[in-house]
Amino acid sequence: MQDYIFATITGQVVFDYERCRQCEGKPCVASCPAGVLKLEGDVPVLAMDAEQVRKGKCTECLACELECHFQGAGGLKIELPIPGLDALMGVK
Template sequence: MSGKRYAMAVDTRTCVGCSACVIACKTENAVPRGFARDWITTETNGTFPSLQMVIRSERCNHCENAPCVTSCPTGASHYGPGGIVLVNKAKCTGCKACIASCPYGARFVDPASGTVDKCTFCVHRVEHGVATTACQDVCPTSSIVFGDLNDPNSEIAEALRTRPSETLLPEAGTEPRHYFLR
């Protein structure tokens, strides 16, 4: 273990929901056609003309208490470096227990391999000398912050210290490491 605790935060104030993160992820990770590891959600409330809308770039929440890891019968779903939740394709049987247990709808079966796929926080980059994830790198509104929570000087630690934030479905007890800055 690297002694790191990776986390991501999306600034909902600046995110315009353009999907650059989706496309960049798809090309970076060669995600199969018809599937995506990240996506945009919009929530609108109110009636014309009193409206509010929140836009979020969402992905696997890399939970600290990840139901996908506990429900995986083969140990394929596991906590990787820095707590990133990963799927070991060699161990995955495609049983979909993790898909059923994930409250965020973050997982899918790659039709080519028959194994489960999802966001990896670009572990192949961030553990090999590239500081950014592909979605963070491309984002034209610089709304995606990623880094090590254990480093108090990291941008992510700073953002979470200074800005109000929330996680999705905190009541699920999953302890997400994906935050949304308000």
């Protein structure tokens, strides 16, 4: 389920808020070196203008996704498509 999505330079960040609400520590917010995320209620949202984030404020460093995976509830996914990768890997 995709409850919150924002664009980055080359992809997007996708949050599953059902999982986010189960997460106690919200490590994704604290792990962002650029301060892109903040908490609003019990879920992460952008802490700045979405256009700023899309133009490079989010550096796509993957810190939020890694912290969510290892310390959180696994509700965050960063999608950074690589043109031609699916064909190379044999994915249809």
